[in-house]
């Protein structure tokens with residue numbers, strides 16, 4: 001038994017545990033160094049999914065990309081499209097939540113509402129959607145699509161969400177919508193989803209925070225520090241409260257832990273030493289310049305975890321960081337790993353028992369860990 005301080009937060013429901021899945025190559029270190037060979041294949045995603053469900057993770061989350069970012073590693077150059085990816089994983093699972101990510105400029109909202117309703121039927125209410133405005137010009141230019149100015153993109157995203165949720169809620173055949181971007185007459189989506197799917201947005205700019213407060217259930221972020229996570233969570237939740245809504249927040253963390261903290265640190269250093277400067281420039285340069293949201297992220301954090309909060313040390317370091325995030329208003333963690341399959345299992349074996357001690361483990365993980373400890 002270790003002696004970790006229990007959480008002092010009383011208004012939460014435990015820390016939701018998620019995985020930023022390896023549905024893309026080089027997920028998610030912009031580095032040529034790999035602890036284990038890179039594996040973005042469906043077989044690998046399915047293997048991670050099965051372990052995640054078994055050890056009590058709450059949700060799986062993909063990245064959506066249409067092309068890679070060059071450099072020596074061609075960062076995210078292979079990727080599995082996330083609607084079709086989720087469809088197969090939902091069919092192979094029974095409990096865990098699974099998200100897809102869509103880029104607003106690429107789809108018509110009625111098509112997304114239809115595909116989403118289908119996915120939610122396949123998963124019997126376990127599917128969710130991350131609706132992103134898009135920022136990578138190269139992806140959209142390839143399709144002959146223009147990219148709008150930053151805040152205009154969010155205005156379009158707001159209209160997109162209004163269409164999708166309207167089609168999911170209103171009687172099929174009755175949804176009417178007319179705006180600058182979309183016109184829907186007698187919008188018909190049937191069947192509708194069995195459960196209203198949770199909506200995520202993963203931006204943290206001023207425009208994104210307003211959108212999340214008004215229309216989303218979850219705000220996902222890559223906070224460079226605990227303090228920034230605290231500021232974003234407090235602000236997004238306050239904006240939602242002012243509208244009579246509530247929003248939960250998830251922070252992406254790049255977790256690397258070993259029995260001896262020095263060993264984890266050595267691995268981190270090897271990953272940073274293998275930084276792929278061209279891919280970092282192509283990815284972070286454009287994203288950072290576009291939004292300003294990554295201005296505080298040091299270069300090493302891109303090489304190590306593409307901007308996710310680095311958490312390096314022992315299992316206690318990971319558990320205590322999760323507690324600290326929880327106490328500043330973060331409701332869920334999106335784990336990025338260096339060895340997805342093994343680390344997913346290790347969260348169940350090594351981290352969840354500590355979360356139980358701290359008082360932030362949630363029901364599925366608690367049950368799985370109790371089963372394991374009495375086996």
Ligand SMILES: Cc1cc2nc3c(=O)[nH]c(=O)nc-3n(C[C@H](O)[C@H](O)[C@H](O)COP(=O)(O)O)c2cc1C
Pocket residue numbers: 062063064065101103132133134135136202203204205206207208220221222252290291292293334
């Ligand atoms: C956890 C997380 C996941 C994201 N996933 C994607 C994605 O799959 N595709 C994409 O184009 N952008 C993705 N983004 C980028 C965001 O959608 C957004 O463009 C970026 O955070 C900048 O937004 P902002 O300027 O509003 O802060 C992701 C961001 C975060 C934090």
